[in-house]
Amino acid sequence: MSGAQPTMGAMVTMGHGDLDQMVWHDAWPRPAPAAGEVLIKVGACGLNNTDVNTRSGWYSKAVTAPTTGGAFEAVNEEDPTWGGAPISFPRIQGADVCGEIVGVGAGVNPGRIGERVITDNWLRDPDDPQDMNKTGYFGSERDGGFAEFTTIPAQNAIAIQSELSDAELATFSCSYSTAEGMLSRANVTKDDTVLVPGASGGVGGALVQLAKRRGARVIAMASKPKHPEVARLGPDRILPRDPDDLRSALGDEKVTVVADIVGGSYWPTLIDVLERGGRYTCSGAIAGPMVNLDLRTFYLRDLTFTGSTIIAPDVTRNLVKYIEAGEIQPALAATYGLRDLRDAQAAFIAKEHTGNIVVLP
Structure with a gap:
């Protein structure tokens, strides 16, 4: 039909709730790149906790349970997303895109067409990129990559030269x-x-590799059936997921940093093994966001706690350099077709795989 808007296949999230909120569309309107943007033909898109938690509304303070991936009985309308504010539906989620630039908007060099890229998922104010309050997330505040095509600001599409597959490259953007x-x-x-709890997951595995890259000693924690896969990431030691006596399991190890995305009831045990002056850094709470903290442990042991969500603008560009240099490796666990995104999320939630899950259009 002459003059009709081009269409594409897309998995579209229609609202907060269970897996059935993700609906496949054969002929969703294909986006066109606005000024300063590029159009990407998606080769692969990784799946991460933000996709699950945003769809379910888990980020709302009305929810105190672990990440389940299902609908919750109550979700506040004002704070259901990572940024503590509503997003608009329908929404195409998916942040971790690897693909090819096939179009550019005004002001973007046409020579970029044909570039293979991965995405920097943090959408920053170009006039004030360091202001966290002016930051959005790809696949949340704007449509993302669970589709055949997507658009993104040109500065967020980072060219990469690599022999890795699209699926392998799509594991890096969010987790790493x-x-x-x-x-x-x-x-x-x-x-x-x-010390890395949850080392068998996408972020946990990335923590192991990137901490080793920095020269640190790394102790991974994971369920015993997943130890062989975790071992391939190169930790110095691997412990069970939740030893009854973590201090004894550590032996003479002196833990100076806990890098945690798990939280939950085991959390106080992790804090108790930190050395005086140690640091705890957190970017998730899949086992539950509500924890018990003895403030005496916090201040008498001179501990430092840091939350981590919005990353510095150069982080993803540095990751590309590490990938191209072969300093870090993908931890690709499984691939699913985009139409099977519900099944992929169900497997992700059930932790059926060690590493990252990726969907292919």
């Missing part, structure tokens, strides 16, 4: 940038011993 942001906030160096 989140991990690098946590390690940066905690100022991890070669003098540290870093």
Whole structure:
């Protein structure tokens, strides 16, 4: 039909709730790049906790349960997302895109067409990129990559030269940038011993690799069936997911940093094994956001706690350099077709795989 808007296949989230809120559309309107933007043909898009938690509304303070991926009985209208504010629906989620630039908007060099890129998912004010209050997230505040095509500001599409597959490259953007942001906030160096709960997940595995890259000693924690896969990431030691006596399990190890995305009831045990002057850094709470803290432990042991969500503008660009240099490796667990995104999220929530799950258009 002449003059009709081009369409594409897309998995569209229609509102907060259970997996059935994700609906497949064969002919969703294909976006066109606005000024300063690029159009990407999506080769692969990774799945992460932000996709699940935003769809379910888990970020709302009305929710105190662990991440379940299902609908919650009550979700506040005013704070259901990572940024504590509503988003508009329908919304195409998915932040971790690897693909090819196939179009550019006004003001973007046409020579970028044909570039293979991965996405920097933090949408910053170009006039004030350091202001966290002016920051959004790809696949949340604007449509993302669970579709055949997507648009993003040109500065957020980072060219990459790599022999890795699109699926492998789609594992990096969220998990590895989140991990690098946590390690940066905690100022991890070669003098540290870093304890990583949940090391079998996407962010946990990235924490292991990136902490080792910094020269730190790394102790990973994961369920025993997943130890062989975790071992491939190169930790110095692997412990069970939740030892009854963590201090004894650690032996003579002196933990200076806990890099945590788990939280939950085991959290006080993690804090108790930190050395005096140690640091705790957090970017998740999949086992539950409500924890018990003895403030005496916090201040008498001179501990430092840092939250980590919005990363510095150079983090993803540095990750590209590490990838191209072969300094970090993808932890691709499984791929699913985009139409099967519900199944992919169900597997992700059930922790059926070790590493990252990616969907392919």
